[in-house]
Amino acid sequence: MFSTRRVRIFDTTLRDGEQAPGIDLTIDQKVRIARQLQRLGVDTIEAGFPASSEGEFIATKKIIEEVGDSVEVTGLARANKNDIDKGIEAGLSSIHVFIATSDVHLKYKLKMTREQVIDRIYESVRYAKSHGLIVEYSPEDATRTEEEFLLQAVKTAVEAGADRINIPDTVGVMHPFKFQEVIRKVVSVASGRIISVHCHNDFGLATANSIAGVVGGARQVHVTVNGIGERAGNASLEEVVMALKKLLDYEVGVKPWLLYDTSKLVSELTGVPVPFFKAVVGDNAFGHEAGIHVHGVIENPLTYEPMSPEEVGNFRRLALGKHSGIHGLRKILEDQGIYLDDEKLKVVLSEVKKMADTGHRVSAEDAKRIASRFLSS
Numbered sequence: 001m002f003s004t005r006r007v008r009i010f011d012t013t014l015r016d017g018e019q020a021p022g023i024d025l026t027i028d029q030k031v032r033i034a035r036q037l038q039r040l041g042v043d044t045i046e047a048g049f050p051a052s053s054e055g056e057f058i059a060t061k062k063i064i065e066e067v068g069d070s071v072e073v074t075g076l077a078r079a080n081k082n083d084i085d086k087g088i089e090a091g092l093s094s095i096h097v098f099i100a101t102s103d104v105h106l107k108y109k110l111k112m113t114r115e116q117v118i119d120r121i122y123e124s125v126r127y128a129k130s131h132g133l134i135v136e137y138s139p140e141d142a143t144r145t146e147e148e149f150l151l152q153a154v155k156t157a158v159e160a161g162a163d164r165i166n167i168p169d170t171v172g173v174m175h176p177f178k179f180q181e182v183i184r185k186v187v188s189v190a191s192g193r194i195i196s197v198h199c200h201n202d203f204g205l206a207t208a209n210s211i212a213g214v215v216g217g218a219r220q221v222h223v224t225v226n227g228i229g230e231r232a233g234n235a236s237l238e239e240v241v242m243a244l245k246k247l248l249d250y251e252v253g254v255k256p257w258l259l260y261d262t263s264k265l266v267s268e269l270t271g272v273p274v275p276f277f278k279a280v281v282g283d284n285a286f287g288h289e290a291g292i293h294v295h296g297v298i299e300n301p302l303t304y305e306p307m308s309p310e311e312v313g314n315f316r317r318l319a320l321g322k323h324s325g326i327h328g329l330r331k332i333l334e335d336q337g338i339y340l341d342d343e344k345l346k347v348v349l350s351e352v353k354k355m356a357d358t359g360h361r362v363s364a365e366d367a368k369r370i371a372s373r374f375l376s377s
């Protein structure tokens with residue numbers, strides 16, 4: 001039984017993440033990522049969409065065989081018998097059923113009435129439950145759904161036996177102050193079922209909204225590694241995990257020291273580079289050049305680091321450039337076995353800044369070469 005501060009991490013890198021244009025993983029690549037997600041300690045892996053293709057079906061099957069004994073493996077299914085049957089055939093013991101509830105989706109995509117959608121929610125969740133599955137229901141486009149109808153859809157899924165209710169901000173239109181209240185209302189009608197949030201990053205608020213959803217009472221978050229996914233992506237696993245742990249003192253099962261390696265693996269296999277400035281796992285997430293920062297970090301990393309790189313498997317990088325100071329230069333030279341007094345360091349620093357002013361990216365080797373002139377004199 002989870003404590004009230006425990007938050008489930010539902011990873012959808014292999015489903016929503018892979019839906020992003022240009023990302024088409026092979027079966028073996030999906031299995032490799034699934035193994036890493038299992039090692040990382042996520043609570044649920046959404047392996048894919050079994051009804052989508054032969055490859056998705058086989059990948060789901062293989063992922064269940066590979067990690068299904070130690071982590072919940074689920075798959076996406078539309079609210080129809082065929083998709084649910086495909087998931088069962090693939091060996092799923094958990095399924096993620098969705099159907100939209102917003103008027104724009106009902107009118108232009110599904111061409112269904114609200115009454116028909118309510119019936120479909122009940123029928124599809126009931127059908128999946130009758131086959132012994134763990135069922136998570138998502139009212140797609142929930143955050144653009146008229147509130148009373150959204151709550152009716154939630155109650156219908158609960159009555160049909162849904163184990164979890166996931167609230168997707170499908171096109172990323174939420175902000176944290178509003179989403180927290182939406183989730184609070186959903187929790188109030190969900191009869192104790194776990195409420196989940198699934199946030200997209202169209203306004204750059206996916207992580208913030210995910211956290212707000214947890215504060216509002218959600219105890220599961222849908223995430224993807226590196227935040228990959230539809231359009232501007234999903235809530236980033238590494239950001240959500242570290243924000244929940246470090247800023248709000250929630251408990252998660254994820255092992256944070258594996259975050260950097262997991263990020264690198266997904267980047268390598270998807271071909272999507274991790275932005276230099278990406279929070280937690282970016283190569284500049286623990287990079288320091290400005291003299292005042294480097295001096296502070298040398299004295300105590302807490303001066304300029306909200307978490308340590310080692311906590312997340314990343315690395316601290318001290319750089320040289322036009323913003324460097326004498327403390328940083330001394331450290332970088334001493335790390336190379338070169339010890340100069342302050343007078344000589346000031347001359348070397350001046351040369352470093354002149355080099356940087358030309359646009360040259362000054363390396364530790366450049367500084368060593370400049371300093372060597374003093375050592376030979």
Ligand SMILES: CC(=O)SCCNC(=O)CCNC(=O)[C@H](O)C(C)(C)COP(=O)(O)OP(=O)(O)OC[C@H]1O[C@@H](n2cnc3c(N)ncnc32)[C@H](O)[C@@H]1OP(=O)(O)O
Nearest residue numbers: 016019049051052053078079080098099100109110140170
């Ligand atoms: C927000 C999300 O990310 S939702 C998940 C999106 N992911 C994907 O679409 C990836 C996998 N998709 C696929 O491989 C294909 O879309 C399939 C196999 C699911 C369906 O393919 P097709 O039969 O060619 O239909 P197509 O994709 O063109 O249209 C979707 C159909 O599903 C229906 N549909 C869409 N969502 C749902 C739903 N939740 N429940 C029931 N029916 C749905 C649409 O109304 C449309 O029905 P129609 O064919 O009777 O008009």
Ligand SMILES: CC(C)C(=O)C(=O)O
Nearest residue numbers: 098138140141168170
């Ligand atoms: C299927 C649902 C959960 C989804 O991906 C979305 O609405 O963004």
